[in-house]
Structure formats: structure tokens, C-alpha cells
Amino acid sequence: MGWEQDIGEADRMWRTYIEMAKHLGSHLQQHLQRECDLSAADFEVLVRLTESERREMPVAEVAVATQWEKSRLSHQLTRMAQRGLVERVDSDDRRYPDVRLTDKGYAAIDKAVPEHTELVHALFIDVLGPERLAGFAQACADVLRALDEHRERDCSL
Amino acid sequence: MGWEQDIGEADRMWRTYIEMAKHLGSHLQQHLQRECDLSAADFEVLVRLTESERREMPVAEVAVATQWEKSRLSHQLTRMAQRGLVERVDSDDRRYPDVRLTDKGYAAIDKAVPEHTELVHALFIDVLGPERLAGFAQACADVLRALDEHRERDCSL
DNA sequence: GTGGCCGGGTTGATACATCAACCTGAACAC
DNA sequence: GTGTTCAGGTTGATGTATCAACCCGGCCAC
Numbered sequence: 039m040g041w042e043q044d045i046g047e048a049d050r051m052w053r054t055y056i057e058m059a060k061h062l063g064s065h066l067q068q069h070l071q072r073e074c075d076l077s078a079a080d081f082e083v084l085v086r087l088t089e090s091e092r093r094e095m096p097v098a099e100v101a102v103a104t105q106w107e108k109s110r111l112s113h114q115l116t117r118m119a120q121r122g123l124v125e126r127v128d129s130d131d132r133r134y135p136d137v138r139l140t141d142k143g144y145a146a147i148d149k150a151v152p153e154h155t156e157l158v159h160a161l162f163i164d165v166l167g168p169e170r171l172a173g174f175a176q177a178c179a180d181v182l183r184a185l186d187e188h189r190e191r192d193c194s195l
Numbered sequence: 196m197g198w199e200q201d202i203g204e205a206d207r208m209w210r211t212y213i214e215m216a217k218h219l220g221s222h223l224q225q226h227l228q229r230e231c232d233l234s235a236a237d238f239e240v241l242v243r244l245t246e247s248e249r250r251e252m253p254v255a256e257v258a259v260a261t262q263w264e265k266s267r268l269s270h271q272l273t274r275m276a277q278r279g280l281v282e283r284v285d286s287d288d289r290r291y292p293d294v295r296l297t298d299k300g301y302a303a304i305d306k307a308v309p310e311h312t313e314l315v316h317a318l319f320i321d322v323l324g325p326e327r328l329a330g331f332a333q334a335c336a337d338v339l340r341a342l343d344e345h346r347e348r349d350c351s352l
Numbered sequence: 353g354t355g356g357c358c359g360g361g362t363t364g365a366t367a368c369a370t371c372a373a374c375c376t377g378a379a380c381a382c
Numbered sequence: 383g384t385g386t387t388c389a390g391g392t393t394g395a396t397g398t399a400t401c402a403a404c405c406c407g408g409c410c411a412c
Contacts, residue, residue, distance in 0.1 A: 048320045049312070051332035055319075058335035059216050061342050079398075098360065110399060112362055117397075133360060133407050155206075162212075163205045165341045166334055174334050175208035177323055178215035184322045185218050236368070255390065267369060269392055274367075290377050290390060 062161060069157055074150040079114050080123065081154070084139065084147035087124065093139035094127060100137060118143070219318060226314055231307040236271050237280065238311070241296065241304035244281065250296035251284060257294060275300070 067078045076084070086103045087093055101111050115137055118124045123143035127136040139147075166174060224235045233241070243260045244250055258268050272294055275281045280300035284293040296304075323331060 048316075048325070048328060051328050051335075052315055052320060054332045054335045054339070058339050058342075059220070062338060063216070065342055065346070077398080101360090107400070108361060109363085109401075113398075113400095116362090131408075135361080158209055159205075161341055161345060162338055163209060165338050168205070170330070170334055171205060171208050173327070173330060175211045177327055177331050178208075178211045181219060181319055181322050182211070182215050184318050185215075185222055188318060189222070234368075258390090264370070265391060266371080266393080270368075270370095273392090288378070292391080 065161070066154065066157060070150060070154060073153060074146060076146060076150055080118060081147070081150060083111075083114060083118060084123065084143055085151070087137065087139045087143070088147055088151075093144065094136050096129065096134050096136050098134060222318070223311065223314060227307060227311060230310060231303060233303060233307055237275060238304070238307060240268075240271060240275060240294075241280065241300055242308070244294065244296045244300070245304055245308075250301065251293050253286065253291050253293055255291060 063078075070076045070078060070081055074081075082104055083100060086100050087095065089103075090099075097108075097111065097115070101108055104111065106114075115124060115126065119126060122140055123146060124137050125140055127138050129136045163171060227233045227235060227238055231238075239261055240257060243257050244252065246260070247256075254265075254268065254272070258265055261268065263271075272281060272283065276283060279297055280303060281294050282297055284295050286293045320328060
């Protein structure tokens with residue numbers, strides 16, 4: 039065979055990235071869970087909802103913002119509604135109900151965002167400094183573009 | 196010089212990274228699932244097992260390699276055993292059983308690794324090129340170090 | 353109007369992650 | 383031997399992710 043033994047420099051760097059992504063992600067997630075009793079999914083939904091003036095928006099809009107599948111979002115909203123973080127609201131067209139941030143949900147995200155942001159700065163932004171951060175972000179953007187092109191090619195086959 | 200970078204800009208760069216990590220991860224995972232019928236977790240376990248000469252190792256060793264909790268690993272091995280990818284083997288000390296790659300498991304990982312590697316090159320390594328890749332990996336290593344220090348501080352409190 | 357279409361939402365089944373509780377058998381003390 | 387300890391493994395409960403199947407209400411054709 040041979041692929042097992044032949045791990046090149048580039049592959050080691052790939053593994054470094056994977057390690058970093060895994061650890062950074064789980065660290066942030068654990069912080070949110072411990073300090074604010076919010077999962078990463080909760081956090082994301084709540085953030086999207088605060089981006090609306092009225093703390094309320096159509097479910098479909100949340101779906102677009104998070105890029106989640108409709109069923110995942112539906113399950114998530116059910117759980118969050120059970121915990122009192124959001125509530126479902128019937129709108130004029132009964133096919134497309136809205137979701138609204140409750141006071142409890144607002145309190146939760148209001149506490150979580152500053153802490154989360156602080157952690158992101160301490161662990162990522164300030165570690166890299168502005169120059170390297172810009173280079174890093176550019177690299178991420180390039181990878182994203184490559185991903186889009188790859189997906190396009192896949193679909194057109 | 197420019198250390199007082201606009202907060203909003205750093206924030207956008209952080210979001211770019213998050214987007215990239217999310218999309219790249221899910222793309223690789225979907226590929227594995229579709230083409231090879233393996234989850235990311237399956238893939239990781241199988242790769243670790245191939246790193247052993249005899250396609251067999253103590254469960255604890257897999258736990259160390261993957262850095263998973265013992266219960267997560269146990270559940271995972273149960274599911275993989277049910278699907279015939281691995282099998283549990285009693286060793287001399289019956290407290291610490293081994294896991295062995297089955298022929299089916301070997302065939303699966305033998306197909307998956309080259310395809311996965313190729314994708315990683317096309318979407319990440321070749322996109323960045325050697326120079327930027329090295330810078331990127333260095334940045335990841337620095338973030339990892341910051342994470343470790345942060346964890347230490349947390350524990351020593 | 354009535355019936356079919358269709359986009360968006362919900363539900364159920366299955367796989368996976370995480371936590372807590374429990375089991376198990378070797379090792380050690382006595 | 384008997385009992386205790388303890389590292390390592392398993393199990394169950396709960397929360398989460400994904401897929402497929404279904405539902406539902408407005409819309410359009412006729």
C-alpha cells in the first residue's frame with residue numbers, strides 16, 4: 039500500500055488545522071454550555087433573532103441566515119420553545135409562522151454574546167494579530183471560493 | 196502600527212473562518228458518507244486502526260489517539276461492530292479488550308483514504324499553495340498553544 | 353367551487369455526542 | 383483467602399443532526 043507511511047509535510051499541516059478547528063470549536067462550545075447553558079445551535083439561532091428589530095422573524099428567514107435544513111431548524115425551535123427561549127407566533131399567512139425571542143431568550147443571549155466575543159478575541163483574534171489575521175481570513179475566503187466552484191462542478195455533472 | 200484594527204473587521208474575519216470551517220467540514224463529511232458510506236467518526240476510528248501493524252489495538256489506545264471520551268468510543272465501536280467494520284477481541288487481560296479491523300472495514304478505509312486525501316488537496320492544500328499553507332499551519336499552531344495555556348489557567352483557578 | 357400543485361413546516365426514525373451511573377476484573381493490603 | 387481500590391469499559395438517558403415521509407394551506411386551472 040504505502041499511503042499510511044507516506045505522510046507528507048502538507049498533510050501534517052492539514053492535521054494541524056483539523057486539530058485547531060476541533061479544539062477551538064469544542065472549547066467555545068463548552069464555555070457557552072457551562073457559563074450560559076446554551077448550545078452552539080441555541081446561540082446561533084438567538085444571534086440571528088437579535089439581528090431583527092422586533093426580535094421576531096419568519097422561520098424561513100432564520101433558515102436562510104443559518105443555512106440549516108428546515109427540519110433541523112424545526113427540531114431546534116421545538117426544543118428552544120420548550121425551554122422558553124423562543125416562541126412560535128402565527129403570522130397572517132398561517133403556512134409560514136414566525137419565531138420570536140422571549141425575554142428569557144433575550145437575557146440569555148445578552149449575557150452570552152459579550153463573553154463569547156471576549157473569548158474569541160483572547161483565543162483567536164489577538165493571538166494572530168491584525169496582519170496574520172488578514173492573511174488567514176483571505177486564505178479562508180479562497181478555500182470557500184474553491185468549495186463553491188467544486189460544488190458547482192458537482193451539480194452540473 | 197495598526198494594532199487598533201476596526202473591531203468590525205476582525206469580527207468579519209472571524210466569521211469568514213467559521214464559514215470556511217463549517218462548509219469545508221460538512222463537504223468532506225458528505226463526500227465520505229455518500230461515496231464510502233462512512234461517517235467522520237467511522238473514518239477516524241478506521242484510520243487509527245490502520246496505523247497499527249496487526250490492524251488491532253487496545254480500545255484505550257484508540258481513545259488516546261482520537262482524544263474521545265471512553266463512552267463515546269464505546270458507543271461508536273458498538274455501532275461499527277454491528278455494521279461489521281470492526282470486531283471486539285478479548286485480550287489476555289479481560290478488562291481491556293482489543294478492537295480489530297475486519298476485512299470489510301479494511302476495504303472501506305482502503306477506498307476512502309485516497310479519495311479523502313484527494314479532496315483535501317483539491318479544496319485546501321492546493322488552493323493555498325505551499326507558502327500560505329505554512330503560514331496558515333503556523334497560525335493554527337499558535338492558536339492551539341493559546342488554547343492550551345487558556346485551559347491551564349482555567350484548571351489552576 | 354373543486355381538485356391538483358407546490359413550497360414551507362412538521363414529524364419519526366436513526367445515527368451521533370455527552371453526561372452520569374454502573375460494572376468488571378486485576379492488584380494490593382491484610 | 384477476603385475485601386478494597388481503581389483504571390478502564392459499558393450502559394442508559396437526553397440532546398442534537400440528518401434523511402425521508404408526510405401535512406397543510408394558499409394558489410392556479412378548469
